[in-house]
Each structure stands twice: as C-alpha cells, then as structure tokens.
Amino acid sequence: MEKTNRVLLVDGMALLFRSFYATAMSGYFMINSKGVPTNAIHGFVKHLFTAVNTFKPTHVVCCWDMGSTTYRTELFPDYKANRGEPPVELIPQFDLVKEVVKELDIPNVGLERFEADDCIGTLAKELSQHSEVLILTGDHDILQLLEEHVSVIILKKGYGNYAVYNEELFYSEKGITPTQMIDLKALMGDSSDNYPGVKGIGEKTAIRLLQTHGTIEGILDNISSLTKSQRQKIENDLDMLHLCRDLATINCQVDVCCTMEEAILNIDLSKMGKKFEELELKNLDKILDL
Structure with a gap:
C-alpha cells in the first residue's frame, strides 16, 4: 500500500x-x-x-x-x-x-x-x-x-x-543485505571510525564469508570449514570482532x-x-x- x-x-x-x-x-x-x-x-x-x-x-x-x-x-x-x-x-x-x-x-x-x-x-x-x-x-x-x-x-x-x-x-551492488552490512564492518573494520575489525580480513573475504554463512554466528558455527588462515585470524580477534559489531550497529x-x-x-x-x-x-x- x-x-x-x-x-x-x-x-x-x-x-x-x-x-x-x-x-x-x-x-x-x-x-x-x-x-x-x-x-x-x-x-x-x-x-x-x-x-x-x-x-x-x-x-x-x-x-x-x-x-x-x-x-x-x-x-x-x-x-x-x-x-x-x-x-x-x-x-x-x-x-x-x-x-x-x-x-x-x-x-x-x-x-x-x-x-x-x-x-x-x-x-x-x-x-x-x-x-x-x-x-x-x-x-x-x-x-x-x-x-x-x-x-x-x-x-x-x-x-x-x-x-x-x-x-x-x-x-545488487553489494551482494549482501543491508543488515549484513553490520557484520561486514565488524569483520573488516572501519578506518574512518577508527576500529580495526579482524586483522587481515578485508572486504572481499568478509563479503564471501557472509554470502556463504549469513552472519558472524553462522561463520563461527562453521569455523572448521574456513581456511586455516581465516580461522586463525578470526580466533585471534574474536573479542574485537564482537566489540566492532557493537560499534557498527546503529x-x-x-x-x-x-x-x-x-x-x-x-x-x-x-x-x-x-x-x-x-x-x-x-x-x-x-x-x-x-
């Protein structure tokens, strides 16, 4: 209507x-x-x-x-x-x-x-x-x-x-939904707002992970299916990942x-x-x- x-x-x-x-x-x-x-x-x-x-x-x-x-x-x-x-x-x-x-x-x-x-x-x-x-x-x-x-x-x-x-x-532009943008920023960080996200995870990798697993929870539930390098980076920065999601969420x-x-x-x-x-x-x- x-x-x-x-x-x-x-x-x-x-x-x-x-x-x-x-x-x-x-x-x-x-x-x-x-x-x-x-x-x-x-x-x-x-x-x-x-x-x-x-x-x-x-x-x-x-x-x-x-x-x-x-x-x-x-x-x-x-x-x-x-x-x-x-x-x-x-x-x-x-x-x-x-x-x-x-x-x-x-x-x-x-x-x-x-x-x-x-x-x-x-x-x-x-x-x-x-x-x-x-x-x-x-x-x-x-x-x-x-x-x-x-x-x-x-x-x-x-x-x-x-x-x-x-x-x-x-x-159509991003390949993810608007709400997934929050998890995208949590993963890749935001240099203009000065928070780091997960060290070593860039935009392309973050988008691919979200397209496959949906959310940060989905990624963590399937962490064994990630590459060794991705798994290590996320595990090393797990607390920062959750903090950055709080910072990114309006x-x-x-x-x-x-x-x-x-x-x-x-x-x-x-x-x-x-x-x-x-x-x-x-x-x-x-x-x-x-």
Whole structure:
C-alpha cells in the first residue's frame, strides 16, 4: 500500500561538514559583517532546500550528534579518535545552524551519549510503520537501515546529485543485505571510525564469508570449514570482532521521539527571511520551491 506521508530525516552533521569543506579548502568562509563564518550554514541550507525541492517530503526532521563522547567511546576509547578538533571557523556554525533549522520550523533532534545515526535509526523504525521514510546523508553506514519503507539518499558531489538506495539496489551492488552490512564492518573494520575489525580480513573475504554463512554466528558455527588462515585470524580477534559489531550497529531504540505534527513541513517565509537577514545568508530563499 502506498504511504501518503513522506518523511525526510536529515543527517545534520553530514550536511554541515560537507558544506564547510566544499568551500573551506579554497579559504572561502563567507564571513559576515559580525565576523561570523557562515559557509557551512549556507551550504547546509542549500543542500536541505535542494532535497526538499527534489523529493517533496511532507515532513522533515533534522538529527544531530551531541558531542564526541558517546556510549561507543565508552566501549572503545579509540572510536573516532583519529578525527581532529573541528576547524575554528566551523565551531560557531554548530549552534547557529540549529537556530536556522528552528526558524524553518523543522525539529532538531539529538541525544547526549548517542550519535545522530542512532536518532535517525530510531525515528526511521518508528515512522516507517505509517510513512515513507527518506534519509538524507553522506554517510554510507546508514545504508544498514534500508528496509521496505526506508530509502537512503546519499549526497554526491555538488548540489542535487544523489545516489538513492533501496534494499534491492543495495543488494545488487553489494551482494549482501543491508543488515549484513553490520557484520561486514565488524569483520573488516572501519578506518574512518577508527576500529580495526579482524586483522587481515578485508572486504572481499568478509563479503564471501557472509554470502556463504549469513552472519558472524553462522561463520563461527562453521569455523572448521574456513581456511586455516581465516580461522586463525578470526580466533585471534574474536573479542574485537564482537566489540566492532557493537560499534557498527546503529541503535534503533534510543529515547528520542518526534511527532508527525511537529515534523510537518510548513516553512514561515517571513521568519526564515529574518533569520537569513540576521546571518546575512544571501540568495537562499530563491532556491526554495514551495
């Protein structure tokens, strides 16, 4: 049955960081007359409005990380420890972008000790019961959330360029299901999130093992059928394998909620205009096709 509501869940940090680095590399920070950089906010709004124009959601929610300390860093202190401090020009834009989102009457959702992904996962599970859910991000980790009424829009270079994934496209590209992606990352690790997986097991081997045995449990139940080298690697790193699966799993049961009423897309153009004027964000209202 076709679902009439279409909810766009926005990965706020993914859009903000992408927008910042798109212009920061050339030293263009769009400093306004108050001395505040706005390049990330400007790009964020442009990405958001372009997606709204393209996918025509009836509802929009924006999810955020709430600091670098999470239950994952408690489990594994090296989690994301390879990432430096955010650039000084980006720091004031973290709070300001949320003010902009608020003035667009779009809910800002985030929870201490959890990542935006966990909030997105929880809302996607809940809202997909009665609505079509689209997740806007640049982060491929979120592809594990794909299911019948949940699609993932991956931002590509520029504005309005997307790879739109459903379960079928993911399977045809990867040869595994979206939920198997969690075990894939547990086996091969993730250098961007800084966890190792099983030393010596790469993506191709991990995919082959999952295609044959289904899950990590299936692999362990059939460990005697693996090559001596594979068996040794997995046995040597068994604890790390289980830990990495916990790190890779998006938690879809965190304590966040957002009602459909709160999320309905209803932008007040005068409120939006005042905020844009205050921050000196130019030409953005022209993109919004409401």
